Amino acid sequence: MSSMDEHILKTTKEIVVKFIETGRISPSGFSESFKSIYHTIDETVKGSTDETRKEELQDD
Numbered sequence: 001m002s003s004m005d006e007h008i009l010k011t012t013k014e015i016v017v018k019f020i021e022t023g024r025i026s027p028s029g030f031s032e033s034f035k036s037i038y039h040t041i042d043e044t045v046k047g048s049t050d051e052t053r054k055e056e057l058q059d060d
Helices: 003-022 027-059
Strands: none
């Protein structure tokens, strides 16, 4: 697992725990919510990285 994946996993966990604490997600919905939030963060982070790389290549 790469460092980026570990950061995404930890961030997802923190968000889900906070949502459970505030009552926005029930503990019984953890599995589905975790997957959804993880995929959203993963796409956002890695999508941003891909866009940044494309821009850097175009600038060269």
